[in-house]
Amino acid sequence: MNLSIHASFLPHTDADAALAFYRDTLGFEVRNDVGYNGMRWITIGPPGQPATSIVLHPPAVGPGITDEERRTIVEMMAKGTYATLLLATPDLDGVFERLQAADADIVEEPTDQPYGVRDCAVRDPAGNLLRIQQRG
Numbered sequence: 001m002n003l004s005i006h007a008s009f010l011p012h013t014d015a016d017a018a019l020a021f022y023r024d025t026l027g028f029e030v031r032n033d034v035g036y037n038g039m040r041w042i043t044i045g046p047p048g049q050p051a052t053s054i055v056l057h058p059p060a061v062g063p064g065i066t067d068e069e070r071r072t073i074v075e076m077m078a079k080g081t082y083a084t085l086l087l088a089t090p091d092l093d094g095v096f097e098r099l100q101a102a103d104a105d106i107v108e109e110p111t112d113q114p115y116g117v118r119d120c121a122v123r124d125p126a127g128n129l130l131r132i133q134q135r136g
Contacts, residue, residue, distance in 0.1 A: 005052060007043070010083055010128055011059035013074065015040035017125035018056045025102040026087075028054075054085070059126075080107070080129040088135035095132055096120050110134075 012018035022028045022044045031053055032043035039061065045053040059077060060070040076082035089095045092110050099106065099122055107121035107129065118134040 007053040007055050008085070009055045009057055010085060010124075011073070011077055011126060012042075012056045012124075013059065013077065013126040015042060015056070015058075018042065019044075021102075021104070021124050022054070022056065025099065025104060078127040080123050080127045083128045085128065085130045087130060087132045089132060090134070090136055092118060092120060092132060092134040 019030070019033075019042055022042075023030055027047065028044040029047050030042065031045055031050075032041070034041045039058040040056075041058075042056040043053050044056065059082075060073045065073075073082060096110050099120075105123040105125075107123060108119075110118060110120045112118050119131050121129060121131045123129055
């Protein structure tokens with residue numbers, strides 16, 4: 001099989017805040033921004049990697065999700081326990097400085113982890129946990 005990851009989905013609770021964080025703070029490109037019935041789906045991705053995208057979407061809008069399930073999902077997002085994204089950079093300290101300067105919600109400063117990686121952790125405006133690893 002010849003498979004690649006084309007897009008991953010990450011929920012947002014405020015499209016403008018998500019857009020500002022991913023575009024302005026992390027430097028991702030906006031590839032699509034679609035509105036429908038007062039909701040927005042924003043496709044972003046790292047520059048130079050056009051085949052890989054993240055779709056920022058309204059949480060729990062799928063059919064069959066109950067109001068109780070929707071509330072649970074939004075509560076989990078706020079705590080950072082619903083979705084996680086793992087990113088990598090050759091300059092972890094530089095990225096971390098940029099995150100601090102942008103007043104991002106820092107969860108963990110750059111740390112040498114006992115499992116062999118150096119990384120940091122932040123939350124996006126919706127509470128999604130982002131871990132950023134030092135790579136090559």
